[in-house]
Amino acid sequence: xxxxxxxxxxxxxxxxxxxxxxxxxxxxxxxxxxxxxxxxxxxxxxxxxxxxxxxxxxxxxxxxxxxxxxxxxxxxxxxxxxxxxxxxxxxxxxxxxxxxxxxxxxxxxxxxxxxxxxxxxxxxxxxxxxxxxxxxxxxxxxxxxxxxxxxxxxxxxxxxxxxxxxxxxxxxxxxxxxxxxxxxxxxxxxxxxxxxxxxxxxxxxxxxxxxxxxxxxxxxxxxxxxxxxxxxxxxxxxxxxxxxxxxxxxxxxxxxxxxxxxxxxxxxxxxxxxxxxxxxxxxxxxxx
Ligand SMILES: C[S@@+](CC[C@H](N)C(=O)[O-])C[C@H]1O[C@@H](n2cnc3c(N)ncnc32)[C@H](O)[C@@H]1O
Numbered sequence: 001x002x003x004x005x006x007x008x009x010x011x012x013x014x015x016x017x018x019x020x021x022x023x024x025x026x027x028x029x030x031x032x033x034x035x036x037x038x039x040x041x042x043x044x045x046x047x048x049x050x051x052x053x054x055x056x057x058x059x060x061x062x063x064x065x066x067x068x069x070x071x072x073x074x075x076x077x078x079x080x081x082x083x084x085x086x087x088x089x090x091x092x093x094x095x096x097x098x099x100x101x102x103x104x105x106x107x108x109x110x111x112x113x114x115x116x117x118x119x120x121x122x123x124x125x126x127x128x129x130x131x132x133x134x135x136x137x138x139x140x141x142x143x144x145x146x147x148x149x150x151x152x153x154x155x156x157x158x159x160x161x162x163x164x165x166x167x168x169x170x171x172x173x174x175x176x177x178x179x180x181x182x183x184x185x186x187x188x189x190x191x192x193x194x195x196x197x198x199x200x201x202x203x204x205x206x207x208x209x210x211x212x213x214x215x216x217x218x219x220x221x222x223x224x225x226x227x228x229x230x231x232x233x234x235x236x237x238x239x240x241x242x243x244x245x246x247x248x249x250x251x252x253x254x255x256x257x258x259x260x261x262x263x264x265x266x267x268x269x270x271x272x273x274x275x276x277x278x279x280x281x282x283x284x285x286x287x288x
Contacts, residue, residue: 185209
Protein backbone atom coordinates (compact mmCIF):
# COMPACT_ATOMS: atom_id res chain seq x y z
CA UNK A 1 0.00 0.00 0.00
CA UNK A 2 1.48 3.34 -1.06
CA UNK A 3 1.42 5.98 1.63
CA UNK A 4 0.25 9.26 0.09
CA UNK A 5 2.03 12.38 1.20
CA UNK A 6 2.93 15.65 -0.40
CA UNK A 7 5.72 13.97 -2.38
CA UNK A 8 3.33 11.54 -4.06
CA UNK A 9 0.87 12.16 -6.86
CA UNK A 10 -2.80 12.02 -5.94
CA UNK A 11 -6.04 12.25 -7.88
CA UNK A 12 -6.81 15.88 -8.81
CA UNK A 13 -3.14 16.93 -9.03
CA UNK A 14 -1.88 18.82 -12.06
CA UNK A 15 1.21 17.10 -13.42
CA UNK A 16 3.70 17.94 -16.13
CA UNK A 17 5.01 15.19 -18.39
CA UNK A 18 8.44 16.02 -19.79
CA UNK A 19 9.77 13.79 -22.61
CA UNK A 20 13.02 11.98 -21.86
CA UNK A 21 13.68 11.76 -25.58
CA UNK A 22 14.54 14.30 -28.25
CA UNK A 23 11.63 16.26 -29.75
CA UNK A 24 11.66 18.79 -32.58
CA UNK A 25 10.62 21.66 -30.33
CA UNK A 26 10.39 21.93 -26.60
CA UNK A 27 7.44 19.72 -25.61
CA UNK A 28 5.66 19.20 -22.33
CA UNK A 29 2.15 18.07 -21.47
CA UNK A 30 0.04 19.10 -18.49
CA UNK A 31 -2.76 16.83 -17.32
CA UNK A 32 -4.98 16.61 -14.26
CA UNK A 33 -4.94 13.17 -12.70
CA UNK A 34 -8.24 11.29 -12.68
CA UNK A 35 -8.65 7.64 -11.76
CA UNK A 36 -9.43 5.47 -14.78
CA UNK A 37 -8.52 8.20 -17.33
CA UNK A 38 -5.96 7.92 -20.11
CA UNK A 39 -3.71 10.54 -21.66
CA UNK A 40 -3.23 10.36 -25.43
CA UNK A 41 -0.52 12.02 -27.51
CA UNK A 42 1.35 11.17 -30.69
CA UNK A 43 3.88 9.50 -28.39
CA UNK A 44 1.32 6.97 -27.17
CA UNK A 45 -1.08 6.40 -24.30
CA UNK A 46 -0.42 6.70 -20.57
CA UNK A 47 -2.93 5.62 -17.92
CA UNK A 48 -3.42 8.19 -15.14
CA UNK A 49 -3.55 5.25 -12.73
CA UNK A 50 0.11 4.58 -13.51
CA UNK A 51 0.99 8.02 -12.11
CA UNK A 52 -1.38 8.22 -9.12
CA UNK A 53 0.47 7.08 -6.00
CA UNK A 54 3.95 7.42 -7.55
CA UNK A 55 6.61 9.68 -6.09
CA UNK A 56 7.22 13.11 -7.72
CA UNK A 57 9.87 12.83 -10.42
CA UNK A 58 8.96 9.25 -11.36
CA UNK A 59 9.39 8.00 -14.90
CA UNK A 60 6.43 6.60 -16.84
CA UNK A 61 6.39 4.83 -20.18
CA UNK A 62 3.73 5.23 -22.88
CA UNK A 63 2.38 2.17 -24.69
CA UNK A 64 4.69 3.14 -27.59
CA UNK A 65 7.69 2.89 -25.24
CA UNK A 66 8.39 6.62 -24.86
CA UNK A 67 9.64 7.65 -21.42
CA UNK A 68 8.46 10.77 -19.60
CA UNK A 69 9.45 12.21 -16.25
CA UNK A 70 6.42 13.35 -14.21
CA UNK A 71 6.60 16.45 -12.02
CA UNK A 72 4.01 18.53 -10.15
CA UNK A 73 2.88 21.20 -12.63
CA UNK A 74 3.65 24.84 -11.85
CA UNK A 75 0.91 27.47 -12.31
CA UNK A 76 2.56 28.91 -15.42
CA UNK A 77 2.83 25.42 -16.94
CA UNK A 78 -0.85 24.83 -16.29
CA UNK A 79 -1.87 28.14 -17.86
CA UNK A 80 0.29 27.61 -20.90
CA UNK A 81 -0.12 23.86 -21.46
CA UNK A 82 -3.36 22.55 -19.90
CA UNK A 83 -5.88 22.07 -22.69
CA UNK A 84 -8.89 22.99 -20.55
CA UNK A 85 -7.50 26.45 -19.77
CA UNK A 86 -9.00 28.32 -22.76
CA UNK A 87 -7.43 31.46 -24.22
CA UNK A 88 -9.99 33.99 -25.42
CA UNK A 89 -7.85 37.13 -25.31
CA UNK A 90 -4.24 38.16 -25.28
CA UNK A 91 -2.99 37.32 -21.80
CA UNK A 92 -0.36 38.63 -19.44
CA UNK A 93 2.37 36.02 -19.71
CA UNK A 94 4.24 34.59 -16.73
CA UNK A 95 7.35 36.55 -17.73
CA UNK A 96 5.61 39.70 -16.41
CA UNK A 97 3.78 38.24 -13.39
CA UNK A 98 6.62 38.33 -10.93
CA UNK A 99 7.90 41.65 -12.19
CA UNK A 100 4.49 43.28 -11.62
CA UNK A 101 3.93 41.72 -8.21
CA UNK A 102 7.37 42.72 -6.88
CA UNK A 103 7.23 46.37 -7.94
CA UNK A 104 3.58 46.75 -6.90
CA UNK A 105 4.27 44.86 -3.67
CA UNK A 106 1.29 42.54 -4.17
CA UNK A 107 1.07 40.07 -1.30
CA UNK A 108 -1.08 37.89 0.89
CA UNK A 109 -4.16 39.66 2.22
CA UNK A 110 -4.31 42.39 -0.46
CA UNK A 111 -7.68 43.56 -1.76
CA UNK A 112 -7.31 44.14 -5.49
CA UNK A 113 -9.39 45.49 -8.36
CA UNK A 114 -8.56 44.15 -11.80
CA UNK A 115 -10.02 45.97 -14.81
CA UNK A 116 -10.05 43.67 -17.86
CA UNK A 117 -10.39 40.02 -16.78
CA UNK A 118 -9.94 38.65 -20.33
CA UNK A 119 -8.88 35.01 -20.17
CA UNK A 120 -8.23 35.19 -16.43
CA UNK A 121 -4.54 34.29 -16.72
CA UNK A 122 -3.19 37.07 -14.51
CA UNK A 123 -6.25 36.75 -12.28
CA UNK A 124 -5.26 33.12 -11.63
CA UNK A 125 -1.80 34.18 -10.52
CA UNK A 126 -3.17 37.01 -8.37
CA UNK A 127 -5.73 34.69 -6.77
CA UNK A 128 -3.01 32.35 -5.64
CA UNK A 129 -0.76 35.21 -4.52
CA UNK A 130 -3.24 36.99 -2.22
CA UNK A 131 -4.01 33.76 -0.35
CA UNK A 132 -7.19 33.03 1.53
CA UNK A 133 -7.14 36.39 3.35
CA UNK A 134 -6.98 38.48 0.14
CA UNK A 135 -9.57 39.07 -2.56
CA UNK A 136 -9.74 40.25 -6.17
CA UNK A 137 -12.73 41.94 -7.79
CA UNK A 138 -12.19 41.57 -11.52
CA UNK A 139 -14.24 43.56 -14.05
CA UNK A 140 -14.95 42.33 -17.58
CA UNK A 141 -17.36 44.03 -19.96
CA UNK A 142 -17.86 40.99 -22.22
CA UNK A 143 -20.24 38.42 -20.73
CA UNK A 144 -18.93 35.48 -22.79
CA UNK A 145 -15.32 36.23 -21.79
CA UNK A 146 -16.32 36.49 -18.15
CA UNK A 147 -17.97 33.06 -18.40
CA UNK A 148 -14.86 31.46 -19.90
CA UNK A 149 -12.56 33.17 -17.40
CA UNK A 150 -14.76 31.86 -14.59
CA UNK A 151 -14.50 28.36 -16.04
CA UNK A 152 -10.72 28.71 -16.29
CA UNK A 153 -10.48 29.76 -12.63
CA UNK A 154 -12.75 26.89 -11.65
CA UNK A 155 -10.49 24.41 -13.49
CA UNK A 156 -7.63 25.63 -11.29
CA UNK A 157 -9.68 25.55 -8.09
CA UNK A 158 -9.10 29.27 -7.47
CA UNK A 159 -12.65 30.64 -7.57
CA UNK A 160 -13.04 31.35 -3.86
CA UNK A 161 -10.54 34.21 -3.91
CA UNK A 162 -12.01 36.35 -6.66
CA UNK A 163 -15.26 37.59 -8.13
CA UNK A 164 -15.65 38.41 -11.82
CA UNK A 165 -18.15 41.19 -12.41
CA UNK A 166 -19.62 41.73 -15.87
CA UNK A 167 -19.44 45.46 -16.34
CA UNK A 168 -18.02 48.19 -18.55
CA UNK A 169 -15.98 50.17 -16.03
CA UNK A 170 -15.78 53.24 -18.28
CA UNK A 171 -19.56 53.56 -18.31
CA UNK A 172 -20.58 52.10 -14.96
CA UNK A 173 -17.63 52.46 -12.60
CA UNK A 174 -16.32 50.36 -9.71
CA UNK A 175 -18.29 49.44 -6.55
CA UNK A 176 -15.40 48.85 -4.12
CA UNK A 177 -13.54 51.48 -2.09
CA UNK A 178 -10.34 51.52 -0.04
CA UNK A 179 -8.61 48.72 -1.97
CA UNK A 180 -4.84 48.15 -1.84
CA UNK A 181 -4.22 47.76 -5.56
CA UNK A 182 -5.87 48.58 -8.87
CA UNK A 183 -4.53 46.72 -11.88
CA UNK A 184 -5.64 47.80 -15.39
CA UNK A 185 -5.29 45.82 -18.62
CA UNK A 186 -7.71 47.35 -21.13
CA UNK A 187 -7.02 49.22 -24.40
CA UNK A 188 -8.07 52.67 -23.06
CA UNK A 189 -6.81 52.80 -19.47
CA UNK A 190 -6.80 56.61 -19.33
CA UNK A 191 -10.63 56.48 -19.35
CA UNK A 192 -10.73 54.65 -16.00
CA UNK A 193 -8.01 56.50 -14.06
CA UNK A 194 -10.58 58.55 -12.16
CA UNK A 195 -12.57 55.43 -11.30
CA UNK A 196 -9.37 53.75 -10.09
CA UNK A 197 -8.41 56.77 -7.96
CA UNK A 198 -11.77 56.66 -6.19
CA UNK A 199 -11.46 52.91 -5.51
CA UNK A 200 -7.93 53.04 -4.08
CA UNK A 201 -7.04 53.66 -0.45
CA UNK A 202 -4.63 56.57 0.22
CA UNK A 203 -1.16 55.39 -0.73
CA UNK A 204 -2.70 52.53 -2.75
CA UNK A 205 -0.81 51.07 -5.68
CA UNK A 206 -1.88 51.51 -9.28
CA UNK A 207 -0.58 49.40 -12.15
CA UNK A 208 -1.33 49.80 -15.84
CA UNK A 209 -0.27 47.22 -18.41
CA UNK A 210 -0.03 48.80 -21.81
CA UNK A 211 1.60 47.87 -25.14
CA UNK A 212 2.15 51.15 -27.04
CA UNK A 213 3.78 54.54 -26.48
CA UNK A 214 0.61 56.23 -27.71
CA UNK A 215 -1.47 54.68 -24.92
CA UNK A 216 1.35 55.27 -22.46
CA UNK A 217 1.40 59.01 -22.98
CA UNK A 218 -2.35 59.47 -22.61
CA UNK A 219 -2.37 57.36 -19.45
CA UNK A 220 0.57 59.11 -17.80
CA UNK A 221 -0.99 62.53 -18.37
CA UNK A 222 -4.21 61.31 -16.83
CA UNK A 223 -2.37 59.84 -13.83
CA UNK A 224 -0.62 63.19 -13.25
CA UNK A 225 -3.86 65.09 -13.55
CA UNK A 226 -5.34 62.93 -10.80
CA UNK A 227 -2.44 63.47 -8.42
CA UNK A 228 -0.89 60.03 -8.67
CA UNK A 229 2.70 60.23 -7.54
CA UNK A 230 5.86 58.12 -7.82
CA UNK A 231 4.95 57.28 -11.40
CA UNK A 232 7.40 54.80 -12.90
CA UNK A 233 7.34 53.09 -16.26
CA UNK A 234 9.14 49.78 -16.58
CA UNK A 235 9.59 47.01 -19.07
CA UNK A 236 10.59 43.48 -18.18
CA UNK A 237 13.03 41.42 -20.20
CA UNK A 238 13.38 37.69 -20.14
CA UNK A 239 16.11 35.90 -22.01
CA UNK A 240 16.24 32.12 -22.20
CA UNK A 241 19.67 30.57 -22.32
CA UNK A 242 19.90 27.32 -24.24
CA UNK A 243 21.05 24.41 -22.14
CA UNK A 244 23.31 22.42 -24.46
CA UNK A 245 26.64 21.46 -22.93
CA UNK A 246 28.53 22.23 -26.16
CA UNK A 247 26.94 25.68 -26.58
CA UNK A 248 25.48 27.36 -23.52
CA UNK A 249 24.40 30.73 -24.90
CA UNK A 250 21.24 32.83 -25.37
CA UNK A 251 18.60 31.19 -27.54
CA UNK A 252 18.61 32.70 -30.99
CA UNK A 253 14.85 32.89 -31.33
CA UNK A 254 12.89 34.76 -28.75
CA UNK A 255 10.00 37.01 -27.98
CA UNK A 256 11.25 40.22 -26.56
CA UNK A 257 8.41 42.69 -26.04
CA UNK A 258 5.18 42.25 -24.12
CA UNK A 259 4.15 45.63 -22.72
CA UNK A 260 5.13 48.68 -20.72
CA UNK A 261 4.07 48.65 -17.12
CA UNK A 262 3.18 51.83 -15.27
CA UNK A 263 3.41 51.85 -11.48
CA UNK A 264 2.00 54.77 -9.44
CA UNK A 265 0.69 55.58 -5.95
CA UNK A 266 -2.44 57.41 -4.90
CA UNK A 267 -1.79 60.71 -3.22
CA UNK A 268 -3.86 63.69 -2.19
CA UNK A 269 -1.03 66.05 -3.10
CA UNK A 270 -0.56 67.27 -6.64
CA UNK A 271 3.16 68.14 -6.89
CA UNK A 272 3.94 71.51 -8.43
CA UNK A 273 6.31 69.88 -10.90
CA UNK A 274 3.43 67.97 -12.33
CA UNK A 275 1.42 71.14 -12.69
CA UNK A 276 4.40 72.67 -14.48
CA UNK A 277 4.68 69.64 -16.76
CA UNK A 278 1.02 69.88 -17.54
CA UNK A 279 1.37 73.58 -18.23
CA UNK A 280 4.22 72.90 -20.64
CA UNK A 281 2.20 70.23 -22.39
CA UNK A 282 -0.65 72.69 -22.70
CA UNK A 283 1.70 75.42 -23.90
CA UNK A 284 3.37 73.15 -26.46
CA UNK A 285 0.01 71.93 -27.64
CA UNK A 286 0.90 68.33 -26.92
CA UNK A 287 -2.26 67.57 -25.04
CA UNK A 288 -3.23 64.50 -27.03
C1 LIG B 1 -6.15 41.92 -22.86
S1 LIG B 1 -7.59 41.36 -22.07
C2 LIG B 1 -7.06 41.08 -20.41
C3 LIG B 1 -6.25 39.82 -20.28
C4 LIG B 1 -5.95 39.42 -18.86
N1 LIG B 1 -5.13 40.41 -18.20
C5 LIG B 1 -5.30 38.04 -18.77
O1 LIG B 1 -4.11 37.95 -18.35
O2 LIG B 1 -5.94 37.06 -19.11
C6 LIG B 1 -8.52 42.86 -21.90
C7 LIG B 1 -9.97 42.62 -21.49
O3 LIG B 1 -10.50 43.85 -21.03
C8 LIG B 1 -11.87 43.89 -21.35
N2 LIG B 1 -12.28 45.32 -21.34
C9 LIG B 1 -11.97 46.28 -22.25
N3 LIG B 1 -12.51 47.47 -21.87
C10 LIG B 1 -13.18 47.24 -20.71
C11 LIG B 1 -13.95 48.07 -19.84
N4 LIG B 1 -14.16 49.37 -20.12
N5 LIG B 1 -14.49 47.52 -18.72
C12 LIG B 1 -14.30 46.20 -18.43
N6 LIG B 1 -13.59 45.37 -19.23
C13 LIG B 1 -13.02 45.87 -20.35
C14 LIG B 1 -11.92 43.25 -22.74
O4 LIG B 1 -13.23 42.75 -23.03
C15 LIG B 1 -10.86 42.15 -22.62
O5 LIG B 1 -11.45 40.91 -22.29
